[in-house]
Amino acid sequence: MDLATILQILDSTIRLATPLLLACLAGLYSERAGVVDIGLEGKMLAAAFVSAAVAALTGSVWIGLVAGIAGAVALALIHGLASITFRGNQLISGVAINFLAGGLTVLIAQNLFQQGGRTPSLTGGARFTPITLPFADALRDVPVIGQLYSVLLSGHSVLVYVALLSVPLTWWVLYRTRFGLRLRAVGENPAAVDTAGVPVTGLRYAAVIIAGVLTGLAGAYLATGLAAGFVKDMTAGRGFIALAALIFAKWRPVQALWATLLFGLLEAIANRYQSVELGGIVIPVQLMQALPYILTVIILAGFVGKAIPPRAGGEAYVKER
Amino acid sequence: MERMPKWADAFLVPLISLLIAFVISGLVILAIGENPVEAMRIMVSGAIGSSYGWGYTLYYATNFMFTGLAVAVAFHAGLFNIGGEGQATLGGLGVATVLLSFSWPHWAVALPAAAVGAALFGAAWAAIPAWLQARRGSHIVITTIMFNFIAAALLNYLLVNVMRPAGSMDPSSARFGAETVLPRLHEILGLVGIPFSRASPANISLFVALLACVAVWALIWRTRLGFQIRAFGKSEPASVYAGISPFRITMYTMLISGGLAGMMAINNVMGEANRLIMNAVEGAGFIGIAVALMGRSHPFGVCLAAILFGFLYQGGAELALWTSIPRELIVVIQALVILFTGALDNMVRLPVERAFRRFGRRSA
Numbered sequence: 160m161d162l163a164t165i166l167q168i169l170d171s172t173i174r175l176a177t178p179l180l181l182a183c184l185a186g187l188y189s190e191r192a193g194v195v196d197i198g199l200e201g202k203m204l205a206a207a208f209v210s211a212a213v214a215a216l217t218g219s220v221w222i223g224l225v226a227g228i229a230g231a232v233a234l235a236l237i238h239g240l241a242s243i244t245f246r247g248n249q250l251i252s253g254v255a256i257n258f259l260a261g262g263l264t265v266l267i268a269q270n271l272f273q274q275g276g277r278t279p280s281l282t283g284g285a286r287f288t289p290i291t292l293p294f295a296d297a298l299r300d301v302p303v304i305g306q307l308y309s310v311l312l313s314g315h316s317v318l319v320y321v322a323l324l325s326v327p328l329t330w331w332v333l334y335r336t337r338f339g340l341r342l343r344a345v346g347e348n349p350a351a352v353d354t355a356g357v358p359v360t361g362l363r364y365a366a367v368i369i370a371g372v373l374t375g376l377a378g379a380y381l382a383t384g385l386a387a388g389f390v391k392d393m394t395a396g397r398g399f400i401a402l403a404a405l406i407f408a409k410w411r412p413v414q415a416l417w418a419t420l421l422f423g424l425l426e427a428i429a430n431r432y433q434s435v436e437l438g439g440i441v442i443p444v445q446l447m448q449a450l451p452y453i454l455t456v457i458i459l460a461g462f463v464g465k466a467i468p469p470r471a472g473g474e475a476y477v478k479e480r
Numbered sequence: 481m482e483r484m485p486k487w488a489d490a491f492l493v494p495l496i497s498l499l500i501a502f503v504i505s506g507l508v509i510l511a512i513g514e515n516p517v518e519a520m521r522i523m524v525s526g527a528i529g530s531s532y533g534w535g536y537t538l539y540y541a542t543n544f545m546f547t548g549l550a551v552a553v554a555f556h557a558g559l560f561n562i563g564g565e566g567q568a569t570l571g572g573l574g575v576a577t578v579l580l581s582f583s584w585p586h587w588a589v590a591l592p593a594a595a596v597g598a599a600l601f602g603a604a605w606a607a608i609p610a611w612l613q614a615r616r617g618s619h620i621v622i623t624t625i626m627f628n629f630i631a632a633a634l635l636n637y638l639l640v641n642v643m644r645p646a647g648s649m650d651p652s653s654a655r656f657g658a659e660t661v662l663p664r665l666h667e668i669l670g671l672v673g674i675p676f677s678r679a680s681p682a683n684i685s686l687f688v689a690l691l692a693c694v695a696v697w698a699l700i701w702r703t704r705l706g707f708q709i710r711a712f713g714k715s716e717p718a719s720v721y722a723g724i725s726p727f728r729i730t731m732y733t734m735l736i737s738g739g740l741a742g743m744m745a746i747n748n749v750m751g752e753a754n755r756l757i758m759n760a761v762e763g764a765g766f767i768g769i770a771v772a773l774m775g776r777s778h779p780f781g782v783c784l785a786a787i788l789f790g791f792l793y794q795g796g797a798e799l800a801l802w803t804s805i806p807r808e809l810i811v812v813i814q815a816l817v818i819l820f821t822g823a824l825d826n827m828v829r830l831p832v833e834r835a836f837r838r839f840g841r842r843s844a
Contacts, residue, residue, distance in 0.1 A: 197625070241823035245830075250560055250621050252823030254769055255815050262811030263508070269806045270512040276806060399625055406622065443641065449633035452626040459618035468619070 166310045168427050173315065174385060175430075176423025177322045178203065178377040178394075182401035183408070183415045184322075184329050185373035191333065191410060192366030193346035193471040197253035198238055199374055200398025201260035206231040206378025208264035211278040211389035212271060214285040220383050223285065227382075228375030234260060235371025243363045246475030257398070265391050278382075278389040287316035287384040316384040318376055325373070329412040342366055346469035349476040359476045374398075403455035410469060422451045484836040490781075494774060494821055497828050501816035508812055514805055526798025527791045533798070535665055535680020540764075541790030542682065542747045545689040547768025548786050549696050550741035552777040556700055557733040558713035563609060563624030564741040565765030566631030567602040571742025572749040573635060574601030576643065576756035579656040590660040595688065595746050602742015603735040605631060610734030614727040620734075628765070639758055653756040662751045685747035689786075692740060693779040699736070700779070709733055741765060767793075770814050773822040789814070 182199045189196040210227025214220045234256050241252035265276035272278055295313035298305035333339040341362055345352045349359045381397070382389045400422050407421075408414035428435060429447035436442070484492075506516035527533045547564045554561035561567075578597035584590035609623035636651070643653040662683040666676035700706040711719040712729040720726060748760050767789055774788070775781025796810035820828065 197621070237819070241819065245824055245826040247823035247825055247827075248560075249823075250562075251769070251773065251818060254562065254766070255819035255823055258766070258811050258815030258818065262808040262813075262815055265806055265808040266508065266512060266812060269804070269808075273804075276808070396629060399629065402622070403626065443637050445633040445637035445640075449630045452629040452633075456612070456618070456623055456626050456630075459622060460612045460616040461618070 162306070166306060168424070168431060170311055170314075171427040171430065172420060172423040173311065173319060174423075175426045176419045177315075177319045178381050178385065178397055179401045179404055179419040179422055180322045180416060181318075181325065181373050181377035181380065182398055183404045183419050184325050184412065185370040185377065186402055186405045187329065187408075187410055187412060187415060188342070188366045188373070189370040190405065190472055191346045191469055192342050192363050193349060193469055193474065193476070194238070194242055194363055194367055195249045195253070195473040196238065196367075196370055197250055197402060198234065198256035198398075199370075199401050200394050200396065201253075201257035202231040202234045202371060202374035203378040203381065203398050204257075204264055204392070204394045205234050205260040206375040207382035207393055208260075208268060208278070208378075208389045210375075210379035211281060211382035212268065214281055214383055215272075215278050215388070218283070218285050220281075220285050220287055223383055224376075224379045227379040228372050231375035231378060232368055232371035235367050235374070239364050239367040242475065243360055243367070246477065249473050249475075261392065264389070268389060268391075276391040281383060281387045285383070286387055287318060287380070289314045290317055290320070316380070318380040318384050321376060322380075323416075326412050326416045333412060338365075343469075346471055349471050350479070353476070353478060359478070363476075377401075400451050403451050406455055406468075407458050409467070425450050484833050488832060488836060490776060490778075493825070493829050493832055494776060494781075496832065497820040497825065498774065498817065500828070501813065501820045504816050505809070505813045509805065509809070512805070514803060519799055519803065519805060522799050522802050523791070523795025526802075527795035530677065531666075531675070532677035532680050533794055535677045535682040536794040536797070537787070537790040538665065538682040538686055539680060539747070539752065539790070540793040541787045542686045542689045543744050543764040544767050544771045544786035544789045545693060545783060546744035546747070547741050547765050548771030548775060548782040549692055549768075549779060550737045550739075551768045551772035552775065552779065552782050553696060553700070553709070553740065554733055554737040555772055555777040556706075556713050557709045557729055558716070559613075559730065559733060559737075560621050561606065561624055561734065561737050561741075562621055562769065563606060563627050563738070563765070564768045565761055565763065566624070566628035567605045567738040567741035568744045568748075568761040568765050569628075569631040569635050570605040571598035571602040571745035572756050572760050573638065574598040574742060575745040575749045576653050576656070577601070579660050579750065580643075580654065583657065584660050587660050587662055591662065591684070591688075591746065591750070594660075594750050595743055598742045598745040598749075599739035600742070602745075603739040605742070606734045606738020607731065610731050610738075613734075614730040632759075635756075636758065639756065643756065651758050655755045656750065660750065661754060662746075681752040683747065683751035685751045688743070688746065690783070692743065693783045696740070697779040705732060741768070767814060770818045770821075774817055 182203055186196050186199050206227035209230035210223040213226035214223030238252050238256055241247040242249040268276045268278060292313035295309040299309040333343065341352060341357050345359055345362045353359050381393060404415060404418035404422055407418040425447055429444050509516040509519050527537045547568060550564050551561055574597035575594045578594045579590060605627060609620050609627055612618045612623050613620040639651040644651055645654045665682040666678045668684060669676045708724045708729055712724055716726060744764060749756055753760060771782055771785040771789055774785040792810050792813055796807050799805050800807040
């Protein structure tokens with residue numbers, strides 16, 4: 160395997176990790192605030208469809224992006240309504256949201272475009288185009304470092320950089336701001352936050368809405384950056400891989416980056432090779448596809464370090480009277 | 481605080497939730513420019529207007545009874561088994577393994593064996609998440625989701641690389657053999673002189689599913705284990721205090737749950753396809769969640785809800801055939817049912833409770 164091949168695989172790793180990373184951070188905000196979110200998949204799917212549909216109709220990817228985020232936030236608000244206001248089961252709400260998105264996207268796509276539940280192919284301004292970072296062309300011939308910079312880091316669409324910048328931003332918000340402290344506290348011990356006079360409901364809604372925005376970005380990237388349009392079920396389990404990455408990262412932002420890059424790498428390799436030979440043993444492509452899930456099970460079981468979720472996760476808070 | 485009467489809890493609240501879900505579904509149909517009344521007419525005539533439609537409705541209902549019971553049993557123990565899809569996939573593998581390993585002389589011998597194989601494989605697939613929850617504390621919801629994906633990948637691998645007959649391009653197993661073909665509903669009803677469509681896939685598995693409903697009812701409300709499962713589901717600390725082992729209950733419940741989900745395979749794999757194909761479960765494992773929620777985890781409710789979803793499934797297929805409404809409408813209805821009977825339960829329950837309280841005070 161030569162350097163060019165490795166660079167190509169790493170390049171597609173970054174592309175494939177981006178939606179995972181955004182969705183993973185979405186889950187991080189939500190779950191750190193004590194609202195378990197297995198509806199990441201559905202919110203991403205909804206955003207993918209809405210952004211592609213609006214971009215196709217208006218010709219502007221930016222209007223599409225805003226609409227996609229709005230779509231994901233709408234589903235996030237349903238999740239908030241069910242799990243915060245009406246204290247329903249957060250898991251069941253997440254399942255419902257996944258199905259709602261899975262069905263509605265195809266239904267509306269078929270109604271709008273009559274193309275079997277897909278949007279027309281996006282071209283020109285209706286798609287996110289690659290951005291060339293400064294000096295990328297000048298540094299192209301510098302061995303290794305220049306190549307890494309110009310091939311690997313440069314030339315992605317803007318949402319890739321948004322996703323990468325979200326990591327330090329999330330870290331800063333979570334660990335260096337009052338909002339972040341309260342957000343983490345509300346996921347561990349909501350009663351204490353309530354006693355301190357901070358509204359639990361408001362914080363949890365804020366977290367759920369942030370999750371909506373981030374899944375909106377993830378979905379929009381899938382349909383208008385990674386692909387050129389929406390196709391039925393295009394998230395293909397990415398919401399669950401993001402959930403897996405979240406557990407893998409033990410609900411921490413920087414580790415979320417590494418986890419999603421790892422899962423992105425697995426996907427990139429599985430896309431490129433039908434089977435991988437490792438020391439004489441042939442690893443079938445299906446194993447590569449299942450590996451994120453298997454790794455998550457192993458991590459979750461505490462065989463490789465223990466993953467402890469936020470303590471109040473999944474429980475509705477009932478205010479004392 | 482006076483609670484509402486039992487009948488309101490068991491029937492009125494789910495009925496109102498269901499009504500809301502259907503009204504919104506109607507609005508969705510209206511929004512995409514179709515006529516909801518006409519859509520309903522097509523669904524009714526397509527799903528229950530002929531014995532052909534009934535055959536498909538009951539075929540789907542059989543699948544949903546198994547997966548619905550699987551979710552319901554786990555709910556009683558306070559466990560949420562989202563892994564019905566994977567367990568049913570493995571159940572199919574169990575059926576195929578049993579039926580391809582021997583040359584069976586007659587379906588009556590093959591059916592119990594295949595059912596046991598399906599249940600064992602499904603139970604085994606549920607046992608790992610159960611064990612991980614009970615011994616290692618990993619959340620069963622996440623692990624069962626992961627196991628759905630792993631099951632899909634595993635079956636994909638086995639069908640492409642192992643089970644595919646030589647020379648076949650199709651990623652599916654060999655046919656099981658003519659002796660193992662299960663009697664279809666028209667043959668069974670023909671015995672008592674009732675004419676029934678010959679084209680529909682409903683088969684003898686329907687009766688196995690109905691038997692399973694009765695068996696689960698007996699298990700939950702008439703056995704010691706059922707009592708322990710319910711006690712554990714109501715309050716884990718209290719049940720531990722009463723000497724019930726959380727490990728034992730988690731394992732037993734999930735083994736039963738996975739076994740039931742796996743047994744779906746006698747209907748779709750053995751009864752319909754007569755070979756193991758890719759993605760044979762078609763989301764029935766997830767519909768089990770909606771069925772269990774709507775049926776309030778009671779086997780009788782699950783049975784009714786499964787027939788309703790069978791109706792929706794077949795009706796939705798007819799709708800896709802005759803109108804421009806795609807099949808995914810059913811997924812939307814399914815989502816709304818899960819949302820309103822499950823997650824937004826309190827939205828309906830609390831006002832109903834309040835109404836009963838006010839009414840109760842006035843009459844007292």
